[in-house]
Amino acid sequence: MIVFLFLSLLSVKYLYDRLLSDPLPVPRIRHYKWEVKYEYKSPDCYKILAITINGQTPGPTIEAQLNDTIIVELKNRLLAEMVAVHWHGIHQLGTFLYHAHYGLQSEHGLYGMIKVSLPPGDSEPYTYDYGESIILVDWYHKSTYEHWTLLNTLSLGRRASGKGRFNCSTPGSEANLCNATNPECSPHAMTVVPRKTYRLRIGSLTSLSALSFEIEDHNMTIVGTGGHNVEPFIVKNLFIYSS
Numbered sequence: 001m002i003v004f005l006f007l008s009l010l011s012v013k014y015l016y017d018r019l020l021s022d023p024l025p026v027p028r029i030r031h032y033k034w035e036v037k038y039e040y041k042s043p044d045c046y047k048i049l050a051i052t053i054n055g056q057t058p059g060p061t062i063e064a065q066l067n068d069t070i071i072v073e074l075k076n077r078l079l080a081e082m083v084a085v086h087w088h089g090i091h092q093l094g095t096f097l098y099h100a101h102y103g104l105q106s107e108h109g110l111y112g113m114i115k116v117s118l119p120p121g122d123s124e125p126y127t128y129d130y131g132e133s134i135i136l137v138d139w140y141h142k143s144t145y146e147h148w149t150l151l152n153t154l155s156l157g158r159r160a161s162g163k164g165r166f167n168c169s170t171p172g173s174e175a176n177l178c179n180a181t182n183p184e185c186s187p188h189a190m191t192v193v194p195r196k197t198y199r200l201r202i203g204s205l206t207s208l209s210a211l212s213f214e215i216e217d218h219n220m221t222i223v224g225t226g227g228h229n230v231e232p233f234i235v236k237n238l239f240i241y242s243s
């Protein structure tokens with residue numbers, strides 16, 4: 001099955017503002033080709049059938065500038081399941097997520113990030129040196145079907161940017177499925193340079209958990225949420241709920 005999705009990133013206010021100033025930059029059409037299928041993955045050291053887009057989970061990040069058109073050509077290779085994708089925030093500037101909306105496909109890997117930035121010449125009302133993105137999810141070791149049947153199963157792990165670490169010596173975990181030395185599950189690491197400012201785009205797609213995100217020995221300045229800039233304020237941690 002091939003699905004074409006045309007998403008228009010249009011902001012009336014933005015157009016109006018630009019018409020009053022410079023001529024509009026030419027919006028671009030960005031084409032993505034995705035193949036969705038089940039594959040064995042060990043993102044938290046525990047091997048399970050995950051749903052991937054082009055072999056990866058999280059799926060590819062969609063990057064666009066305001067007013068661009070995104071075309072996603074999706075090939076469903078799940079054999080016996082349909083695919084529906086929920087696209088968040090496509091008419092706005094900022095950081096958003098897309099995720100599957102069929103069964104528990106989202107909980108098993110079918111999700112990713114959408115970044116909509118300002119066109120060249122426009123700048124954010126804050127400055128930073130580097131940028132990084134993090135998606136937080138909870139992760140389950142049951143198949144989508146088993147998981148659906150046992151919806152009260154306890155959440156078994158958390159992943160940040162597609163990585164996590166399940167304790168392989170947990171009673172009941174099968175030794176042949178859990179391998180703590182698998183490089184696929186080496187923890188997500190971000191190398192930072194002292195006295196530089198990093199802009200983090202943080203999204204959460206947990207299905208059951210509310211998370212508290214913090215960076216040891218650091219404060220964070222919140223500059224925007226839900227596609228809107230906010231008056232910057234400093235926090236020690238960030239409570240983040242499922243979208």
Ligand SMILES: [Cu+2]
Pocket residue numbers: 086087088099243
């Ligand atoms: Cu959604």
